[in-house]
Amino acid sequence: MFQTKYLIVGSSHAGLSAMEAIRLCDQEGPVTMVSAEKAYPYSPTILPYVISGKVPKERISLRNQDYFDKIKVRFLNDSRVTGIHPADSSVTLESGKKITYEKLLIATGADPELAPIPGLKDCPHYKLRTIKDALEIRKAMNKLSSAIVLGGGLIGLHTAENMAKAGLQVTVVARRTLLRRYFDTQATGLIQKVFAENGVRVLTGSPITHVTSANGACAVSLENGLDLSAHILLVATGVRPRTSFLQGSSVKTDEGILVDERMRTEAENIWAAGDVAQAKSFFGPEQILNGILPDAVEQGRIAGMDMAGDPALKPYQGGIPMNTYTFFGNHSFSVGSSLPGDSEEGLEMDLIYSPAGLKYQKLVFREGRLIGAAGINTSFDPGIIRQMILRQVELGEMKATFAGSPLRSGRLLMTRLWR
Amino acid sequence: MGKSYHTIAFYPEKCNGCGDCVKTCSQAKSGTNDPIHSRIQVAKAPEGTAYGLALCRQCGEPQCVMNCPAGALKKDEESGVVKCDETMCVNCQLCTLACDFAGITHNSKTNQQMKCDMCGGDPLCVKSCSTGALKLLKGADLFNAWGDYEDLFVPGLSACLGCNSELLSRHTLRRMGPETVVATPPGCIAGVGAVGYNGITGTKTPSFIPLLTNTASMLAGARRYYNRIGRDVTMLAIAGDGGTADVGFQSLSGAAERGEQMVYICVDNEGYMNTGVQRSSTTPYGSWTSTTPVGSVLRGKTRDAKPLPIIMMMHNCEYVATASTAFMEDYYRKLEKAIAASKRGMAYVHVFSPCPTGWRFPAAQLIEVGRKAVESNMVPLWEYEHQTGRLSFTHPVDNPVPVREYLMLIGKYRHLDENQIDHIQKAVDAGVRMLGQFAEKRDEAV
Numbered sequence: 001m002f003q004t005k006y007l008i009v010g011s012s013h014a015g016l017s018a019m020e021a022i023r024l025c026d027q028e029g030p031v032t033m034v035s036a037e038k039a040y041p042y043s044p045t046i047l048p049y050v051i052s053g054k055v056p057k058e059r060i061s062l063r064n065q066d067y068f069d070k071i072k073v074r075f076l077n078d079s080r081v082t083g084i085h086p087a088d089s090s091v092t093l094e095s096g097k098k099i100t101y102e103k104l105l106i107a108t109g110a111d112p113e114l115a116p117i118p119g120l121k122d123c124p125h126y127k128l129r130t131i132k133d134a135l136e137i138r139k140a141m142n143k144l145s146s147a148i149v150l151g152g153g154l155i156g157l158h159t160a161e162n163m164a165k166a167g168l169q170v171t172v173v174a175r176r177t178l179l180r181r182y183f184d185t186q187a188t189g190l191i192q193k194v195f196a197e198n199g200v201r202v203l204t205g206s207p208i209t210h211v212t213s214a215n216g217a218c219a220v221s222l223e224n225g226l227d228l229s230a231h232i233l234l235v236a237t238g239v240r241p242r243t244s245f246l247q248g249s250s251v252k253t254d255e256g257i258l259v260d261e262r263m264r265t266e267a268e269n270i271w272a273a274g275d276v277a278q279a280k281s282f283f284g285p286e287q288i289l290n291g292i293l294p295d296a297v298e299q300g301r302i303a304g305m306d307m308a309g310d311p312a313l314k315p316y317q318g319g320i321p322m323n324t325y326t327f328f329g330n331h332s333f334s335v336g337s338s339l340p341g342d343s344e345e346g347l348e349m350d351l352i353y354s355p356a357g358l359k360y361q362k363l364v365f366r367e368g369r370l371i372g373a374a375g376i377n378t379s380f381d382p383g384i385i386r387q388m389i390l391r392q393v394e395l396g397e398m399k400a401t402f403a404g405s406p407l408r409s410g411r412l413l414m415t416r417l418w419r
Numbered sequence: 420m421g422k423s424y425h426t427i428a429f430y431p432e433k434c435n436g437c438g439d440c441v442k443t444c445s446q447a448k449s450g451t452n453d454p455i456h457s458r459i460q461v462a463k464a465p466e467g468t469a470y471g472l473a474l475c476r477q478c479g480e481p482q483c484v485m486n487c488p489a490g491a492l493k494k495d496e497e498s499g500v501v502k503c504d505e506t507m508c509v510n511c512q513l514c515t516l517a518c519d520f521a522g523i524t525h526n527s528k529t530n531q532q533m534k535c536d537m538c539g540g541d542p543l544c545v546k547s548c549s550t551g552a553l554k555l556l557k558g559a560d561l562f563n564a565w566g567d568y569e570d571l572f573v574p575g576l577s578a579c580l581g582c583n584s585e586l587l588s589r590h591t592l593r594r595m596g597p598e599t600v601v602a603t604p605p606g607c608i609a610g611v612g613a614v615g616y617n618g619i620t621g622t623k624t625p626s627f628i629p630l631l632t633n634t635a636s637m638l639a640g641a642r643r644y645y646n647r648i649g650r651d652v653t654m655l656a657i658a659g660d661g662g663t664a665d666v667g668f669q670s671l672s673g674a675a676e677r678g679e680q681m682v683y684i685c686v687d688n689e690g691y692m693n694t695g696v697q698r699s700s701t702t703p704y705g706s707w708t709s710t711t712p713v714g715s716v717l718r719g720k721t722r723d724a725k726p727l728p729i730i731m732m733m734h735n736c737e738y739v740a741t742a743s744t745a746f747m748e749d750y751y752r753k754l755e756k757a758i759a760a761s762k763r764g765m766a767y768v769h770v771f772s773p774c775p776t777g778w779r780f781p782a783a784q785l786i787e788v789g790r791k792a793v794e795s796n797m798v799p800l801w802e803y804e805h806q807t808g809r810l811s812f813t814h815p816v817d818n819p820v821p822v823r824e825y826l827m828l829i830g831k832y833r834h835l836d837e838n839q840i841d842h843i844q845k846a847v848d849a850g851v852r853m854l855g856q857f858a859e860k861r862d863e864a865v
Contacts, residue, residue: 043489331512409462412464
């Protein structure tokens with residue numbers, strides 16, 4: 001058992017961001033970071049590139065021991081937290097060891113979630129969240145020649161692309177449309193077309209009835225009658241916040257750990273950030289899971305600043321969906337609310353759709369302000385777009401000019417307004 | 420102290436959209452004139468009247484680095500440049516989402532991310548800019564050079580919000596070092612806690628409050644004692660304008676005439692601020708103070724300020740200079756010279772010191788007030804060196820802004836009528852003219 005001032009559980013983006021925010025304000029207070037994994041901190045986002053071989057497993061670390069020594073942080077690997085005890089401010093590790101803290105950050109991320117498909121549980125399958133998962137898939141790919149990817153999210157599509165490039169016969173099965181958090185059906189139609197042109201079969205909109213395995217292969221049956229089979233089955237049907245160790249504690253959870261604008265949980269001296277946290281949405285009153293890398297960095301930073309009592313802290317503005325996505329040499333991004341329902345009133349949209357040129361650009365405005373933007377192979381500065389939405393920049397008469405040249409207009413606005 | 424770095428500043432009002440920076444960068448980074456390869460991009464408003472700049476800020480806490488899942492981006496501790504290791508980049512483009520400033524962008528021709536690398540420290544875009552819209556700011560060098568000197572003042576001073584004196588005192592004492600005896604006569608500097616309370620000093624050097632009348636003579640005596648025992652200890656006075664130009668003047672004049680070895684810094688806030696904003700002999704014409712009130716008859720001070728720095732120059736001090744905390748590099752240079760001169764005789768530095776409380780302006784405007792004072796020639800920055808007999812302007816102002824622009828920033832001048840403003844403008848012009856004649860005459864003599 002030992003004591004620490006700041007205890008950070010989890011070592012990915014939210015945890016690292018919090019750690020550095022703490023050190024900016026408190027250079028001496030003892031900081032301990034515990035990780036369930038054996039490896040030094042890395043990003044789950046890098047894993048599809050480990051599968052493709054683009055990034056060797058030796059080069060995925062975001063921080064090393066020298067770094068931890070330099071900023072005086074105790075890093076404990078292979079130390080899974082199995083329980084937390086707010087009453088006496090301590091956590092227990094799998095090894096039985098106990099750590100007491102003054103301030104605790106839970107940044108444990110999320111685990112892959114198995115969709116409730118009959119037979120799936122009993123059928124051998126792969127998932128992708130840890131380096132171990134990635135290496136297993138890579139090993140399987142070297143021996144086998146076909147794969148089915150369940151799920152049309154970023155992890156599923158990245159992996160499908162890399163498998164196809166490695167020469168596998170790949171089918172993606174998505175219950176609804178691809179990337180539905182980020183793109184409308186016009187945009188996903190273009191993405192789907194590119195996948196098809198590159199030999200990846202994409203099946204959307206038909207639920208799976210059951211999954212079976214036989215002779216080292218898996219068979220997937222769809223509601224529309226199609227039967228598929230392949231050697232590798234990758235399940236990428238979403239993730240669920242990793243909160244099981246909180247059972248019996250006073251930390252309040254819904255889908256994830258509920259946090260306020262300073263990433264504080266209901267329990268005293270406990271914060272949560274990143275994929276495990278359920279924080280407020282930028283667009284509405286509800287609390288949402290916004291499991292994306294940039295938000296993990298942001299939430300981690302806020303939690304760290306609050307833990308260290310940094311007076312410069314500005315409360316969390318709320319999560320917005322955002323991401324960048326590159327596929328087969330094309331690039332795309334989506335920030336904010338670019339998928340409003342047709343029925344929503346008071347919205348104005350500006351659309352460029354050119355299937356032949358594989359170009360797409362959509363801007364969504366409400367009351368003269370940008371609330372969402374998405375693009376495929378268009379020139380944007382996604383970071384400026386993100387700030388325009390968060391800062392609710394009043395475009396007024398500039399709206400048409402902005403829609404005509406978002407890159408140029410965004411940069412002019414940024415130079416004038418950002419402080 | 421952490422390290423500080425050079426930075427490229429952009430002044431949009433000076434940009435004319437010529438695009439030389441973009442061309443230069445494309446050439447340097449790709450060997451072509453295709454602007455798509457330029458790390459610096461200028462956005463032009465359709466009407467051509469405004470310019471925006473997309474360029475990496477080399478942030479202190481770079482968000483692109485924090486958002487990179489591949490560990491490809493890192494801030495180089497030596498140069499401060501955020502560098503991208505292209506062999507590690509996976510082209511996920513999350514950095515472009517993380518950056519608020521379009522400082523790292525996707526190049527659609529190379530299908531790679533690109534960003535400014537400061538050309539190894541001597542940015543070519545800055546060199547190519549003929550209008551002065553791009554400038555390489557090197558203030559970091561000062562910070563790096565001075566940041567490691569020990570701060571010899573207590574962490575907490577009881578100065579008013581936005582007081583100039585804390586900035587001045589801390590930086591001065593950092594450079595003077597612990598082998599210094601500090602004298603702070605009654606006034607703001609002593610009042611903010613420089614000598615401390617209850618038997619504990621507010622500085623990590625010996626410090627004392629002389630009488631308002633005898634600062635220079637007490638330091639003269641202390642220095643002679645140290646000379647006798649063979650120790651080189653610097654004598655430093657940080658005194659207000661009242662304690663220098665009025666009440667303490669006879670002892671200062673005597674010490675200057677005798678060539679006593681000290682650095683005498685006058686913190687000129689143009690009045691007795693510590694005791695309730697009364698006029699002093701350095702209060703400028705027209706100023707409101709509590710003893711030069713504004714009413715139906717009186718309209719502020721009726722006499723011009725005593726030109727104390729010139730008077731000190733006429734004492735043949737080893738070194739005389741005017742300074743302002745709005746021009747720190749200039750002040751640092753002068754402090755170095757003053758310390759050297761104090762080994763031979765008297766060094767007198769007159770620091771213009773705006774006072775938010777007594778002058779009635781928002782604390783956040785402190786540096787702006789200091790800057791405008793210099794830019795309007797209200798406070799010309801110059802120095803006089805006895806060894807060479809030269810008076811020289813250290814920040815010559817070619818096109819001074821009207822003194823009205825300076826006066827308008829400050830509450831104590833709010834009542835001025837046109838005649839009074841005209842009077843001040845004429846006095847300022849005459850003052851600069853006189854200094855100019857000194858500068859020329861001294862030049863002829865050399």
